[in-house]
Amino acid sequence: MKKPMIALAIVFALSVTQSSQAQVQQAAGDSQYASNESPERESLIEKILNLIGLREEAQTLLEKLRSRMESGERGRPMPFxxxxxxxxxxxxxxxxxxxxxxxxxxxxxxxxxxxxxxxxxxxxxxxxxxxxxxxxxxxxxxxxxxxxxxxxxxxxxxxxxxxxxxxxxxxxxxxxxxxxxxxx
Known part of the structure; x- marks a missing residue:
């Protein structure tokens, strides 16, 4: 697996885990987790990406992934x-x-x-x-x-x-x- 894909997998896993945790705690009424963008999560992601030297590449890939997920796009158009x-x-x-x-x-x-x-x-x-x-x-x-x-x-x-x-x-x-x- 290429380094950018490893970085993307780490970032995505952390994002999903943090988002799920925040949603559960928010539903339970814990206002501390009203946002899934915690400083601890961002700090951990930054450290991992800096450690493997792929911060910018991983951020670009993550933004593309987020955009694709938000747009509902599931695949790629096939020429016919x-x-x-x-x-x-x-x-x-x-x-x-x-x-x-x-x-x-x-x-x-x-x-x-x-x-x-x-x-x-x-x-x-x-x-x-x-x-x-x-x-x-x-x-x-x-x-x-x-x-x-x-x-x-x-x-x-x-x-x-x-x-x-x-x-x-x-x-x-x-x-x-x-x-x-x-x-x-």
């Missing part, structure tokens, strides 16, 4: 390309045809790439749509974020059965794919 079904190969077209009637998210590894399909299933008119907005790579899975389109109130639509889908390709991966917040 929309798939043009008219020009893609027959293996992908066959897979899409089999999956598109089934609402939800589907993935398959075909010819060295991973394909992700999101479907709303059969709908009564073309006012419905779906589009993949982001693919977020987390340590143990891929999270697909989608935008849904519903018919506009008062609009007239042809009464034909449609199957709104979107398909993208990403580099090959074995990670499971999950759909975030597709509520009909």
């Amino acid at each position: 390309q929309k798939v043009d079904l008219a020009t893609t190969g027959p293996a992908v077209q066959t897979w899409v045809a089999g999956q598109k009637p089934i609402p939800g998210v589907h993935s398959a590894m075909i010819e060295g790439k991973t394909y992700i399909l999101v479907s709303r299933g059969e709908k009564p008119n073309p006012g419905y749509g779906i589009g993949i907005r982001n693919v977020i790579e987390e340590p143990d899975r891929l999270v697909v974020q989608v935008d849904l389109r519903n018919p506009e109130p008062g609009m007239m639509y042809a009464q034909v059965i449609t199957t709104p889908i979107d398909v993208v390709e990403i580099p090959q991966t074995n990670k499971p794919v999950v759909l975030e917040n597709m509520i009909e």
